[in-house]
Amino acid sequence: MMLNRRATEMAVFTLFRGCALLVVLALVVLLGYIVSGGLERLSVEFLTGMPRRANTEGGIFPAIVGTFYLMLIVLSISVPIGVMSAIYMVEYEQNSLMGKVFKMAVYNLAGVPSIVYGLLGLGIFVAFLGFGFSLISAGLTLSIMTLPLMISSAREAIAAVPSTVREASYALGATKWQTIWHHVLPYALPGIFTGMILSVSRAAGETAPLMLTGVAMSLQRLPDSFFDSFMALPYHVFYMATQSSDLLATRPIQYATALVLLLLVLGMNLFAIVLRKRYRDRYRW
Amino acid sequence: MRKNRHLPPREKAIQLALTVATWSSVLALAAVFGELLLGALPALSSISIIDFFTGTVWNPSHPIYPLYGILPLFVGTMMVSFGAALIAIPVGLGCSIWLAELASPRVKAIFKPAIEILAGIPSVIFGFFALVILSEWIAVVFEPVTKLNALNGAIMLAVMMIPIMVTVAEDAMNAVPMSLREASLALGATRWETVRHVVIPASLSGVVAAVVLAFGRAVGETMTVLMATGNATALHFDLLRSVQTMTAAIAIDFGEVEFGSEHYHVLFLVGLVLFVMTFLINFLADWVTRRFKEDY
Amino acid sequence: MTIAIRTDDLHVYFDKNHALKGVSMDIEMNQVTAVIGPSGCGKSTFIRCINRMNDLIPGCTVKGKVLVDGMDINDDDVDVVDVRRRIGMVFQKPNPFPKSIYENVAYGPRLHGVVETGNGKGRRRKHTKRELDEIVEHSLRRAALWDEVKDRMDKSGTSLSGGQQQRLCIARTLAVDPEIILFDEPCSALDPIATAKIEDLLVDLKKDYTVVIVTHNMQQAARISDRTAFFYLGDLIEMGDTKQIFERPQKEFTEQYITGRMG
Numbered sequence: 001m002m003l004n005r006r007a008t009e010m011a012v013f014t015l016f017r018g019c020a021l022l023v024v025l026a027l028v029v030l031l032g033y034i035v036s037g038g039l040e041r042l043s044v045e046f047l048t049g050m051p052r053r054a055n056t057e058g059g060i061f062p063a064i065v066g067t068f069y070l071m072l073i074v075l076s077i078s079v080p081i082g083v084m085s086a087i088y089m090v091e092y093e094q095n096s097l098m099g100k101v102f103k104m105a106v107y108n109l110a111g112v113p114s115i116v117y118g119l120l121g122l123g124i125f126v127a128f129l130g131f132g133f134s135l136i137s138a139g140l141t142l143s144i145m146t147l148p149l150m151i152s153s154a155r156e157a158i159a160a161v162p163s164t165v166r167e168a169s170y171a172l173g174a175t176k177w178q179t180i181w182h183h184v185l186p187y188a189l190p191g192i193f194t195g196m197i198l199s200v201s202r203a204a205g206e207t208a209p210l211m212l213t214g215v216a217m218s219l220q221r222l223p224d225s226f227f228d229s230f231m232a233l234p235y236h237v238f239y240m241a242t243q244s245s246d247l248l249a250t251r252p253i254q255y256a257t258a259l260v261l262l263l264l265v266l267g268m269n270l271f272a273i274v275l276r277k278r279y280r281d282r283y284r285w
Numbered sequence: 286m287r288k289n290r291h292l293p294p295r296e297k298a299i300q301l302a303l304t305v306a307t308w309s310s311v312l313a314l315a316a317v318f319g320e321l322l323l324g325a326l327p328a329l330s331s332i333s334i335i336d337f338f339t340g341t342v343w344n345p346s347h348p349i350y351p352l353y354g355i356l357p358l359f360v361g362t363m364m365v366s367f368g369a370a371l372i373a374i375p376v377g378l379g380c381s382i383w384l385a386e387l388a389s390p391r392v393k394a395i396f397k398p399a400i401e402i403l404a405g406i407p408s409v410i411f412g413f414f415a416l417v418i419l420s421e422w423i424a425v426v427f428e429p430v431t432k433l434n435a436l437n438g439a440i441m442l443a444v445m446m447i448p449i450m451v452t453v454a455e456d457a458m459n460a461v462p463m464s465l466r467e468a469s470l471a472l473g474a475t476r477w478e479t480v481r482h483v484v485i486p487a488s489l490s491g492v493v494a495a496v497v498l499a500f501g502r503a504v505g506e507t508m509t510v511l512m513a514t515g516n517a518t519a520l521h522f523d524l525l526r527s528v529q530t531m532t533a534a535i536a537i538d539f540g541e542v543e544f545g546s547e548h549y550h551v552l553f554l555v556g557l558v559l560f561v562m563t564f565l566i567n568f569l570a571d572w573v574t575r576r577f578k579e580d581y
Numbered sequence: 582m583t584i585a586i587r588t589d590d591l592h593v594y595f596d597k598n599h600a601l602k603g604v605s606m607d608i609e610m611n612q613v614t615a616v617i618g619p620s621g622c623g624k625s626t627f628i629r630c631i632n633r634m635n636d637l638i639p640g641c642t643v644k645g646k647v648l649v650d651g652m653d654i655n656d657d658d659v660d661v662v663d664v665r666r667r668i669g670m671v672f673q674k675p676n677p678f679p680k681s682i683y684e685n686v687a688y689g690p691r692l693h694g695v696v697e698t699g700n701g702k703g704r705r706r707k708h709t710k711r712e713l714d715e716i717v718e719h720s721l722r723r724a725a726l727w728d729e730v731k732d733r734m735d736k737s738g739t740s741l742s743g744g745q746q747q748r749l750c751i752a753r754t755l756a757v758d759p760e761i762i763l764f765d766e767p768c769s770a771l772d773p774i775a776t777a778k779i780e781d782l783l784v785d786l787k788k789d790y791t792v793v794i795v796t797h798n799m800q801q802a803a804r805i806s807d808r809t810a811f812f813y814l815g816d817l818i819e820m821g822d823t824k825q826i827f828e829r830p831q832k833e834f835t836e837q838y839i840t841g842r843m844g
Contacts, residue, residue, distance in 0.1 A: 009477035013387060019379030020388070020396065023451075026444050027403050033418055034410065084306035092303065095639040105311040111498075111567035112317055112560065113505025115532045119556045122539070123320040144313050151310065164676040168750070170637065172689040172757055173666030176289070177296050182688070183678060198405075205407025208507035208532070212539050234409040234508075241413050242512060251417070258413050262406065269405040273398050287636040287643075291660035 031262070038259025041252035047260070055218050055240060056250050060257055062219045066135070066230035067204050067264070069223065073139025074146055074203040079196050081143075082150030086192075089151070090158045091180055110148035117145040118212035126213055133214030136226040141209045146199040153198060157191025158184060190279030194272045201268035205261065207234040217243075233261040321560055324553030328353075331547050337554065343518040343529070345538060345548045353551045355558065357520040361435070361528035365510055366503040368439030368524060369446055374496055376443070377450035381492070384451065385458035386480055404448035412512030415441040420513070429525035433515030436524045441509050446499040453498060457491020458484055490577035494570045501566035505559065507532040531559050585610040585761060585791040586631060591645035593626050593635060600626050602815040603645070608808075613783060613792045615806035615823065617799060619838065622812040624795045628763045631793065632668040633661050649761070666693060669754035670763040674770050675746035677738030677753070682730050685738040685749055686717045689757035716756050724752035725782055744775025751782065762786065764794040768801065780805050799839065803827050811835045 049059025085102070093099035121141030131137045161184050169179040185192075215235040223230040240254045241247070292300070328337075332353055340354020388396060420437050423429060427436065461484050469479040485492070507530075515527030516537060529537075535552050542548045586608040593601035601623045608614045616624045629635045633654065635643055647655045654664045666689075677685050690713060694705045708716070717734075721727040726748040730741070738749050747767055754762055764783065768776040784805050786792055796802050802809050803823060810820040811834070819826065819835045830836040 005475050005478070009475045012477050013383075016379040016383040016387060019376045020383045022376055023380050023403070023447055024396070024399060026447075027399055030406070030410075030414055030444075033414060081306045081309055084303050085310060088303035088307040092300065093307075102307055102310060105314045107571065108564060108567060109310055109314050109317075111501055111505070111563050112314075113507065113532060113563055115505070115507040115535050116317060116321070116556050116560050116563075118539075119324065119535070119553060120317050120320050123324050123553075124316065127544075147310060147313065162676075164672060164674060165678060167634065167637070167670075167672060168676045168678065168753075169688075171632065171634065171665055171670040171672075172692065172753065173662050174688075174692055175293070175296055175662050177299050178692060187679060201405065205405075205409070207407070207409045208511075208536055211536050234407055237409050237413055238508065238512065241416055254413065254417075258410055262410055265405060265407055266402060269402060270398075273401060287633075287641075289636070289661050290657055291662070 034255065034258050034262055037252075037255035038257075038262075041256035042259060046256055050220050051218055052220075054245055055236075055253070056245060060231075060233070060236060060253075060260065062222055063231040063233045063236040063257070064260065065222050066215075066232040067234070067261075069135055069226075069230065070139050070142055070210075070232060071200045071204050073136065073226075074143045075196070075200055077140065077143040078146045078150050078199055078203075082147055082195075082199070083154050083192060085147075085151045086154030086158055087180060087185075090155055091176070091184065106148045106151050109144075110152070112145075113208075114145060114206055115208040115212075117141055118209035120144065121209055121213040132227060133229055134227045135214070135223050135230045138210050138213040138215065138230070138232075139226070141213050142203040142206060145206065145209060146203050149202060150195055150199040153195025154188070154192045157188040157195065160191065161187045190275060194276045197268050197272040197275070201265045201272075204268070205234055205265045207232075207238055210235050233257060233264070237261060317560065321553055321557040324550060325557045326550075328547060328550035328554045332551065337551070341520045343534070345551065346541070351548065353548075354520075355531070355555060357518050358529055358531045358534050358555065359558075360520060360522065361514070362504055362510075362530040362532070364435045364522065364524065364528055365438040365442055365514060365530060366500060368435060369442035369503050370496070370500050372440060372443035373446040373450060373499060377447045377495075377499070378454065378492070380447065381451050381454035381458060381495075382480060382484075385455045386476070386484065400448045400451055403444070404452070408445065408506060408508040409512070411441050411445055412509040415509060415513035427525055430523070431515050431517065431525075431527040433513060433527055434525050435514055435528045437515075438510040438513040438528075438530075439524070441513050442503045442506060445506065445509060446503055449499040449502055450495045453495035454488075454492045457488040457495065460491065461487040490573055493577075494574040497566060497570040497573060501563050501570065504566065505532065505563045507536050511536055531555050535559075582612075583610040584608070585649070586793075587646075587648040588627075588630070589646040589648065591627070591630060591643070591647065593623070593630065593644075594642045595638070596640040600815055601630070604812075604817045606810060606817055606820060608791065608793060610791050611787050611789075612807040613787050613794060613805055615802035615809045616793065616795045616812060617797070617802050617809060617838075618812035618818075620797065621814075623815040624812045625765055627812065628670075628765060628793055628795050630655070631761070631763055632665050632670050634665075634670065636661060666757055667759055668761045668763065669757060669759035670765065671747070671750050671754055671767050673766045675743055675750055677741070677746050677749050679737055679739050681735045682721075682738050682741070682749060683717055683734040686720050686752050686756045687713050689753060690716050693757065720752040720756040721749075723755050723786075724748045725778065726752055742775070744771050744778060747771060747775070747779060748782065751779075759790065761791040761793065764792065766795050766797060769797065776801075799827075811838065813838070 046059045047064065048061050050061055052058035089099060089102050093102060121137055125131045125137035125140050126133055165183050166179055169183050210232055214229050215232050216229040217239050219231050237254060237258045240250055240257060244250045337353055337355055340352060341356050342352040342354045343357045344352045384393065384396060415437050419441060420432050423437055424432050465483050465487060466479050469483045510530045511533040516529040516533055517527035518529045535556055538552055542552065584607045588604055588606045591601055591604045604627060616627060618624045630643055630647055635641045643655055646653045690708055694707055697704050697706060718727060721730065726745060729745060741749060768779050780801065783792055783794065806823045809823045809826040811818045813834050819830060819832045827839060830839055
């Protein structure tokens with residue numbers, strides 16, 4: 001009887017280990033194909049050159065710059081609003097009815113499909129506000145899309161600061177904002193920073209909203225203003241893989257672009273993970 | 286909490302700024318819903334809502350008789366999402382149990398970042414992989430009707446669902462207190478029996494929420510299915526044939542649609558349906574978590 | 582004796598839970614007053630009323646008067662920040678800021694600045710570096726910590742031992758120059774040697790400050806306090822000179838608690 005139960009346990013646990021192995025395998029295979037496929041075409045010229053002959057030759061510099069601009073817009077809009085919301089939700093409206101409403105809004109915003117954000121951007125920024133198919137329309141759309149991620153990671157970081165620190169500060173006669181500014185925020189900063197990197201990298205990898213807000217298939221120049229159209233790395237991968245004039249001949253370009261995007265996004269994610277690990281034990285409470 | 290009536294003006298100004306910033310989320314959610322509604326409404330004046338929901342043909346670009354039946358797209362979305370769930374649920378659960386109950390701290394320290402990395406990969410990369418590599422493998426194994434098909438999208442979506450599931454489900458299992466496990470083990474149960482009869486029932490709400498949440502993401506995913514499933518709009522239930530999902534239809538059709546046309550507004554209507562679906566799915570996940578949550 | 586704090590029919594509710602049921606008490610200036618009682622008797626809730634720390638707890642309402650220098654600090658018109666500057670508090674678990682030792686002590690004075698009372702109206706200005714150094718040194722000396730930390734003022738406050746951390750928290754409170762200092766079970770997380778140091782310090786502090794200490798340790802109350810108040814289930818049962826409370830308690834409950842038959 002006992003032997004039987006032991007055998008069952010062994011079998012089931014082996015199955016579970018297999019599942020975990022399968023997931024790791026999927027990751028390795030995926031990364032392996034992209035990396036090995038992309039290295040062939042990757043070069044300095046590829047990174048810094050303009051695309052030529054309908055993207056079948058030359059580099060992807062405008063796509064890199066476009067993605068960089070998008071990240072910049074998200075950084076300057078989503079991060080401040082996200083951090084401010086997080087502060088307000090944790091420090092001012094923790095248990096109130098309004099606090100629950102805010103939490104619900106953020107939760108639901110996080111679940112909205114990215115293509116729906118594209119529709120929002122199209123309707124509001126492109127059409128209603130008249131920004132046209134442009135960098136700013138796409139950037140603002142991505143900013144709204146990443147806002148819930150930014151808020152929830154900042155909220156987590158701020159809520160992790162123990163209440164004893166707040167009490168100590170209040171007991172010395174500090175005001176609420178002094179307490180937040182001098183104590184809560186500095187100690188939550190590594191966590192907020194991690195959330196910031198993750199949000200920006202999410203924006204960098206997003207494609208669907210761009211397709212409705214102004215991404216261009218090919219440009220021989222860089223965008224000269226926020227109202228100009230632009231190229232972006234993830235869209236370039238999609239476009240080259242599905243619509244370029246010779247799908248097979250440009251495969252190396254597709255792989256190499258995917259690799260550049262992957263390195264950019266995963267590089268940021270890895271940095272965030274390392275940062276979080278390093279700072280997790282910085283403050284011993 | 287008692288409010289201080291003696292706030293200096295600076296503190297009041299700051300509090301106001303924070304309030305405004307926080308309202309932006311509520312405003313954004315309202316804007317999403319409002320914009321979809323506004324964009325979709327004009328469509329209802331020229332097409333019948335019943336035809337839209339029951340129509341079996343999606344052929345919006347027909348020059349004379351465009352047909353806007355959402356069923357093929359809806360079935361496409363459901364086929365890839367359920368297909369993905371069918372694969373992701375057992376693998377994801379096995380993975381979560383392994384992570385929460387069996388893995389040593391050292392292995393965990395490597396595996397958890399790996400899961401995060403997987404979750405961080407842009408969807409267009411998954412789509413690219415499905416298009417170029419996975420479809421070839423499927424072609425060899427299943428000899429499908431079309432090389433890009435629902436199965437291709439489902440498998441790729443499953444890989445994307447797993448990290449979401451594992452993160453949420455593992456959290457739920459970790460929240461089960463050690464003392465419960467010890468009580469079971471002390472009664473002579475094996476570790477597997479403990480997991481099955483104690484840990485899983487105790488964390489069930491979190492595990493179910495994890496599955497529902499991951500499913501919601503699959504329904505809303507665009508790029509992967511757009512690149513993987515071939516985008517044929519015929520209505521059928523064959524996993525080995527090409528399908529188009531609701532998300533993919535919006536993404537593709539907007540490339541050629543005329544601004545303000547009937548087709549344009551119908552696409553907003555599809556977006557509205559999609560939004561309501563994911564909203565309900567997320568609501569379900571949240572409800573499951575709240576309703577069946579055990580407090581330890 | 583002068584009365585430093587007088588509470589009048591003080592009630593505290595946590596949502597619907599009636600935690601303090603009409604406490605009226607006089608606390609005398611420049612004495613150590615101990616508040617004792619079994620867990621959940623409302624003793625911590627009581628002293629947290631004196632500097633309005635209960636304001637921070639969601640769902641908490643305080644009714645009644647807390648008179649300090651004849652002014653009701655529980656009144657809505659009173660600036661709570663000012664109350665807390667005048668009435669300091671040291672907590673159960675040492676909670677230094679994860680900043681340097683120097684910054685921990687200098688934080689309070691930096692917040693409040695110096696009020697100059699030259700020609701008529703008071704004007705507020707920042708401390709000079711030198712003034713700040715002096716306050717920090719003086720506060721640390723007063724908290725009997727200076728000799729142990731003077732060579733490592735830029736080390737983090739959290740790197741100190743538990744007892745040192747608690748004395749740092751006391752120094753931090755002294756640096757704001759309060760009139761009253763509240764101690765909420767300050768030794769419950771400390772070993773006996775660290776506890777003895779804090780107790781000596783408390784007795785020494787009463788020369789300059791009014792000290793109120795909540796403790797679950799009756800021996801501690803007997804050792805250091807001048808007057809003792811006994812709380813039970815949200816009521817003030819008895820208050821008197823410490824000697825009297827411990828040797829000739831008037832109330833049945835008090836005697837049972839003191840002799841260890843309850844609690």
